[in-house]
Amino acid sequence: MTELPHILEMTPDDLIFHMQTCAVPMQPGEARRILSHIISDGRDGFPDRRPVASRLSDAVAATTVRTPLVVAERADDPSDKFVKYLLQAPDGALFEAVRIPLEKADTFTVCLSTQSGCAMACAFCATGRLGLRRSLAAWEMVSAFLTVRSEAPGRVTGAVFMGQGEPLANFDATIRAARVLSDPCGGRIKAESISISTVGIVPAIRRYARERHPYRLIVSLTTTDPAKRQALLPVAAQWSLDELALALREYAASCEDRVTVAWVTIAGVNTGDDEVSGLYRLLGNLPLRVNLVEVNDARPDGFKAPGRVELDRFRDALKAKGWPVVRRYSGGVAVHAACGMLASVRALCP
Ligand code: SF4
Numbered sequence: 001m002t003e004l005p006h007i008l009e010m011t012p013d014d015l016i017f018h019m020q021t022c023a024v025p026m027q028p029g030e031a032r033r034i035l036s037h038i039i040s041d042g043r044d045g046f047p048d049r050r051p052v053a054s055r056l057s058d059a060v061a062a063t064t065v066r067t068p069l070v071v072a073e074r075a076d077d078p079s080d081k082f083v084k085y086l087l088q089a090p091d092g093a094l095f096e097a098v099r100i101p102l103e104k105a106d107t108f109t110v111c112l113s114t115q116s117g118c119a120m121a122c123a124f125c126a127t128g129r130l131g132l133r134r135s136l137a138a139w140e141m142v143s144a145f146l147t148v149r150s151e152a153p154g155r156v157t158g159a160v161f162m163g164q165g166e167p168l169a170n171f172d173a174t175i176r177a178a179r180v181l182s183d184p185c186g187g188r189i190k191a192e193s194i195s196i197s198t199v200g201i202v203p204a205i206r207r208y209a210r211e212r213h214p215y216r217l218i219v220s221l222t223t224t225d226p227a228k229r230q231a232l233l234p235v236a237a238q239w240s241l242d243e244l245a246l247a248l249r250e251y252a253a254s255c256e257d258r259v260t261v262a263w264v265t266i267a268g269v270n271t272g273d274d275e276v277s278g279l280y281r282l283l284g285n286l287p288l289r290v291n292l293v294e295v296n297d298a299r300p301d302g303f304k305a306p307g308r309v310e311l312d313r314f315r316d317a318l319k320a321k322g323w324p325v326v327r328r329y330s331g332g333v334a335v336h337a338a339c340g341m342l343a344s345v346r347a348l349c350p
Pocket of ligand 1: 119122128129163164165199340
């Protein structure tokens with residue numbers, strides 16, 4: 001028996017096409033009203049009687065599924081108002097989503113997982129130590145977003161695919177989720193307010209560039225020393241830095257934005273002048289933006305974040321090359337919601 005499609009994976013065109021395959025004609029306005037009701041307005045169930053005829057909502061209900069996620073736990077860090085959601089899929093798979101407060105009052109973004117666990121094994125990341133359990137379906141990402149948004153005390157204006165997992169290792173589902181989140185009948189998030197991060201899977205970056213997706217791609221570079229990079233990001237053994245730079249050039253040519261490079265800063269490891277000149281040699285001819293994210297390693301003998309002086313010095317040296325540099329605050333440390341700390345465990349409430 002063919003599996004029924006999930007309603008949270010659909011844009012209006014998808015729904016019209018699906019209903020055509022079920023021999024139920026549907027007008028674009030009807031598809032828009034149904035999806036706006038369910039996704040944009042986040043209502044449970046299907047609209048009855050209005051805003052569409054009940055024969056249509058019954059047909060949609062009978063030919064699609066809307067399996068829910070379960071919130072296994074929510075934990076908020078009172079020091080910075082980050083809220084971590086531990087979510088459980090119907091098969092028991094666990095993964096997190098995090099509500100992140102933005103600078104503008106009462107606005108939030110949501111950090112979403114794309115996999116349960118991760119195969120990339122980055123040395124500084126708790127998710128990497130789990131290994132990969134499975135990739136998430138697009139509906140699980142959209143459902144996670146809707147769950148977090150439904151409880152936000154303000155507007156959710158963005159989404160970042162930076163939780164558990166490597167988004168480009170689950171390319172199709174991640175792009176499908178981003179498309180639903182940015183649809184006017186879906187999450188209603190502007191495409192430019194959606195970011196997708198990657199540790200640097202070269203063929204996937206090249207595909208992303210070819211397909212010209214409108215979301216911001218953030219590439220975690222973290223060091224330009226090949227040996228150090230392979231130690232910190234084992235996936236780097238598969239492609240040289242020159243191959244990665246070439247893929248980023250293709251990406252830069254495909255979009256009108258700067259290329260955003262993320263740098264997980266680690267005390268005494270990757271904040272020296274050699275890294276600044278290495279970055280300039282590698283990508284100096286590209287319009288770059290550098291996001292600094294301090295490492296969060298809960299292990300007593302784990303990596304340490306740089307102190308104020310070391311971080312400021314590194315940031316100033318990068319800025320001196322003409323690149324905009326942003327220090328990304330990764331909060332929720334007390335409840336293990338910060339970057340690199342997501343490991344499907346219940347929060348250690350402060
Ligand atoms: S940093 Fe991202 S890609 Fe690396 S192990 Fe963690 S979740 Fe996976």
